[in-house]
Amino acid sequence: MKRSNTLERIQRLDILKARIKSGDAMTVALIADEFKVSARTISRDIQILRDQGLPIDADRGRGGGIRLQQNWSVGRIKLNYTEAVDLMISLAIAEQMQSPIFMASLKSIRHKLMASFSADMKHKVTGLKERIRIGQGVSSMVLATLESNNVQLVEQLHQAFLMQTACEIQYQDQAGTLTKRIIQPHYLLLNFPVWYVLVWDELRQDVRTLRCDRIKQLNVLDDEFKLFPLSRFEACLEGVDAI
Template identity: 25%
Template sequence: MTINRHFEIIYILLDRKIVTAKELAEHFEVSTRTIYRDVDVLSGAGIPIYSSKGKGGGISLLEGYSFNASLLTSNEQEDILTGLQTLVVTDFPNSDKIIKKVSRLFKKDTTNWIDIDFSPWGSGPKSKQLFASLRDAIINQFVIHFSYINSEGEKSERNVEPLQLLFKQNAWYLSGYCLWKKCFRIFKISRMREVTVTNQPFSPKPSHNAIKNAETQVAHSSVPVTLRISSKGAHRIYDEFDDHMITKNQDGSYTVNTQFPIGPWLDSYLLSFGILLQEIHPEDLRARMLAQLDKLKNNLNRSE
């Protein structure tokens, strides 16, 4: 408690320049004798704090003193402020007040250089609130309930102990322990519907690397795939594949060598390239895609 009071005294003096011992005593609900004892301790620790008597007198810091002079380098200050700014843009409780205090403490102006919106373009307030609800459930350790659509198009109801929000390959995921499947799972947040934070508390299971585990599961069900994509698809190629997977051909097209899990999700994904997709290997995947195109053609013909 004493250390916290010492720290806040420095902050108050940096913010207000000069304060009387009586004002500080009333603020901290201690005696003025305790405040003067705090001043002696801070002075002995190398903080240039002093008191003056008479009209206009009080306790103050040496002009030009800043907190970083004795504790943090300029780069360390910037790192702290950067970390706090990421809390501000995620609507972390009271983060705006915290960054205001710390920036004053360091005597630095903050630049609003980053902004983050987790929701899709055109989303309403309900979608924007989802991340805040998930964050609070993780921090406060409450089970969440939601409907989920998997990559096979199957809908299920889930109760999950949320552990972490993950960003992977242009999409957000929730890592948690699924009480239905009795194992750790990751869920694509865009497929979660009717998310409710329950009042059921939980104790976190032993930590695990959710992304590594998910990649291991995907790798077990994946096969090598080679795609040739038109030059007009360059924007998607560099958005969705690593450089080591990409080869630019003499005619301007691109060859992509990667791995995919075979299933309905892959069919939809490859069809999304439309006429940009010029070649597919292996042969059975190519045949599968042609069959899907025939089904699409028949569906469209029936709708006429």
């Protein structure tokens, strides 16, 4: 058997992963013969794929059947850009909550998801957790005024938040008055179950705290902004016990 180099191994792993996902019947011996490597090499390849999160069952013995675990299906999910962004923000929220119930696999899930992003996107995602704050639950008075969020609007806000781009919005204040604003969404704050966005208001040239459910229209602009330090929003967080 010939000794495989790094490039050959990468190519072999990609092919092996695709073959396993396809559900084709295969054995360690047959795969080893196909790639002209030893059975031990294929076994090591299988372990690498397992370490990458692919749940593979491999029978011991001469036949060495290879297949995915019968209850596995998550790896076949294909996420679009919006879904991936929402999932990354959700993971960041769970990490900020610091609950042992949620922490078991979050790190490995985040690393696997980040592997699909470009270098620039990885840079933005890396600091995402620090831009989300979790506070206390809201009062019954605030809860009584909570409105349901528009799903499409939330997706657009998440996109602008992650990519650090300005938004033009229509915002309804406590009195019900609608105003047009151009904002930079710097931080998100959850006072369960109410979401707030800490923004720089271009028209008012000041920081503001806006309730997400009161944003009625949103248009993502092309203008990128540089992230302000959280200390710039101290006045917005006054009285809030945030993590």
